[in-house]
Amino acid sequence: MATETTQPSPPTDWQELVARKRLECQEKIPREWTLSEDILKSVPKHLLEYDLPRRSGLLSDLELDVTENYTATELLVKLASGQVSSLVVTTAFSKRAAIAQQVTSCLTETFFPEALDRARFLDDYLQREGKPIGPLHGLPISIKDSFCVDGVQSTVGYVTCLNNVPATKNSALVTMLLELGAVLYVKTNIPQTMMTGDSENNIFGRTLNPHNTSLTAGGSSGGEGALVAFRGSILGVGTDIAGSIRIPSLCCGVYGLKPTTSRVPFGGQFSGAMEGLPGLIPSAGPLGHSLTDLRLFMETVVGTGNAWKYDHTAAAVSWDKTAGVGSERNGSLTIGVLSEDKHFPLHPPVKRALDRAVEALTNVGHRIVRIENHTNEDLSVAYASRLAFQYFTYGPHVDFIGPSGEPLVASVAKFASPMFTGPWPVEQEQDPLHKVNELHTALGKVSNAWRREWVEKRLDVILAPGSQGTAVGFDTYGWPPYTVMWNLLDYPACIVPFGKASKELDPEEMKTGDDVQPDYHPEEVDGAPCAIQIITPRFQDEKCLAAAELIERAIRA
Numbered sequence: 001m002a003t004e005t006t007q008p009s010p011p012t013d014w015q016e017l018v019a020r021k022r023l024e025c026q027e028k029i030p031r032e033w034t035l036s037e038d039i040l041k042s043v044p045k046h047l048l049e050y051d052l053p054r055r056s057g058l059l060s061d062l063e064l065d066v067t068e069n070y071t072a073t074e075l076l077v078k079l080a081s082g083q084v085s086s087l088v089v090t091t092a093f094s095k096r097a098a099i100a101q102q103v104t105s106c107l108t109e110t111f112f113p114e115a116l117d118r119a120r121f122l123d124d125y126l127q128r129e130g131k132p133i134g135p136l137h138g139l140p141i142s143i144k145d146s147f148c149v150d151g152v153q154s155t156v157g158y159v160t161c162l163n164n165v166p167a168t169k170n171s172a173l174v175t176m177l178l179e180l181g182a183v184l185y186v187k188t189n190i191p192q193t194m195m196t197g198d199s200e201n202n203i204f205g206r207t208l209n210p211h212n213t214s215l216t217a218g219g220s221s222g223g224e225g226a227l228v229a230f231r232g233s234i235l236g237v238g239t240d241i242a243g244s245i246r247i248p249s250l251c252c253g254v255y256g257l258k259p260t261t262s263r264v265p266f267g268g269q270f271s272g273a274m275e276g277l278p279g280l281i282p283s284a285g286p287l288g289h290s291l292t293d294l295r296l297f298m299e300t301v302v303g304t305g306n307a308w309k310y311d312h313t314a315a316a317v318s319w320d321k322t323a324g325v326g327s328e329r330n331g332s333l334t335i336g337v338l339s340e341d342k343h344f345p346l347h348p349p350v351k352r353a354l355d356r357a358v359e360a361l362t363n364v365g366h367r368i369v370r371i372e373n374h375t376n377e378d379l380s381v382a383y384a385s386r387l388a389f390q391y392f393t394y395g396p397h398v399d400f401i402g403p404s405g406e407p408l409v410a411s412v413a414k415f416a417s418p419m420f421t422g423p424w425p426v427e428q429e430q431d432p433l434h435k436v437n438e439l440h441t442a443l444g445k446v447s448n449a450w451r452r453e454w455v456e457k458r459l460d461v462i463l464a465p466g467s468q469g470t471a472v473g474f475d476t477y478g479w480p481p482y483t484v485m486w487n488l489l490d491y492p493a494c495i496v497p498f499g500k501a502s503k504e505l506d507p508e509e510m511k512t513g514d515d516v517q518p519d520y521h522p523e524e525v526d527g528a529p530c531a532i533q534i535i536t537p538r539f540q541d542e543k544c545l546a547a548a549e550l551i552e553r554a555i556r557a
Contacts, residue, residue, distance in 0.1 A: 066092045068231060073296050080132040090115050091116065096232040104226045108189050109186065136300060140182070141235050142188055143237045146190065149170055161270075169268070171269050175310055189226075191220050191222065194219070209471050211229065216473070216474055220238075225254060225287060228254045235293055237284060237297075242388065243480040245258050250533075254289060255289065256287045257493075260492050262314055265314045279391040279394075281490070291494075295545050303319060305317055338465070341481065352499070358463070384489075385421065388488045395432065411477070466533040476518040478515070479517065494533070494534045494545060498531055
């Protein structure tokens with residue numbers, strides 16, 4: 001996938017540098033795939049209801065069918081048998097991604113010609129050898145901008161990084177996906193710093209939510225969430241250190257899994273962050289259209305435990321296809337339901353979705369146990385949020401913003417934090433090594449408290465909200481308490497879309513009175529997707545997805 005690697009001469013003005021990059025990105029979209037000005041002017045904010053790909057006339061009936069009517073699992077069967085070619089599938093998703101980009105700004109880099117060449121190679125291989133090249137043969141997969149692809153830039157939204165030459169080698173997961181037979185065709189948008197719930201930066205702009213373009217698509221894997229929701233991708237890969245897979249998933253109404261760290265190869269990415277410091281560790285994981293496709297990704301990538309051969313940080317732990325959950329009670333689960341934290345009150349649509357899920361699960365015989373965390377600080381959502389935040393704020397940080405002169409985007413400038421909920425878990429002003437040790441001790445207490453809760457109540461799984469709200473207005477998402485706590489514990493966590501916000505069912509506004517957390521505005525979020533979050537302990541990723549499948553079956557019924 002090598003492209004021009006000459007380093008551009010850096011202009012003195014950051015805006016000129018951005019203008020150059022935007023023109024370069026625009027010119028990489030084939031002219032025959034661009035939307036006319038008349039079409040762009042007529043597009044309403046509810047893109048998915050408007051069905052723009054069909055109205056645009058840019059996709060054939062076959063291309064519409066390929067992108068709309070199959071899961072990744074189903075499409076792979078057709079690709080492996082030759083019922084449909086990789087060239088057709090890659091062209092279809094490339095076109096749809098190009099359309100999505102023009103109305104949601106969900107992409108950073110595109111490499112469509114290289115992807116189409118790759119698809120032709122895979123089709124020729126299948127015809128010549130009579131077998132697919134790997135379990136992901138011919139399937140287009142989108143990846144977050146932080147993943148490196150040989151010959152393609154990784155800027156993660158920092159203007160100063162536009163002066164960097166394109167990557168000269170692939171991230172570990174990129175190499176693995178290619179060897180498994182996948183086709184890579186786009187990289188997706190992220191927020192400046194990759195640490196907010198709004199995917200906006202000064203280079204590629206703001207990613208819009210295709211359900212409602214006046215709402216956030218989430219972050220930091222917001223481009224993935226929007227692209228998958230638009231069906232410009234059938235399977236995408238994001239990263240998550242505080243909710244960055246799960247937040248876009250719940251905002252955009254798709255499925256997402258944050259695995260246990262080190263199960264999916266993470267090495268070789270460019271994030272702009274300092275590595276090697278004690279603290280929360282990010283993980284890579286899938287976003288898709290079904291739990292079956294999340295399982296497909298994990299079974300294929302984790303596989304027989306060979307991920308360590310691509311990445312020294314990856315665990316040599318195979319995926320257990322036989323793992324189930326709740327089998328001792330004839331398939332019924334003991335489900336711990338996380339209580340609402342008083343500091344982070346749930347918006348009415350989220351509370352309604354969670355209550356509906358609990359009722360449905362009770363009706364089919366699953367055992368519900370309420371996790372009362374108000375009196376035990378070590379189980380507290382607010383305390384876990386403060387502890388996670390303190391990990392984020394200690395130690396030196398690389399400044400990628402100051403050198404270019406670019407301004408902070410609004411969501412970064414707000415610097416949302418959970419510190420209104422209580423004191424620092426550990427004394428701030430002290431020797432760094434002592435501080436790290438005390439943070440480690442505090443985390444140990446939290447981890448042990450959750451272990452006891454799990455064992456004493458014989459929990460199979462925890463059911464929780466993914467956020468206080470649904471997708472909300474721009475730059476109001478705030479601090480992510482209901483996701484970051486599971487990063488702190490390194491528990492796998494899965495988002496399952498369930499229900500929608502309704503101004504008729506939940507008509508009363510709800511105000512928090514601050515900029516740290518979003519208010520609830522019924523008119524603003526009407527029709528936005530709701531979701532539930534499903535969590536299991538470390539390295540029980542197989543059980544997390546198995547439980548999610550049982551839970552989804554119950555709540556859909």
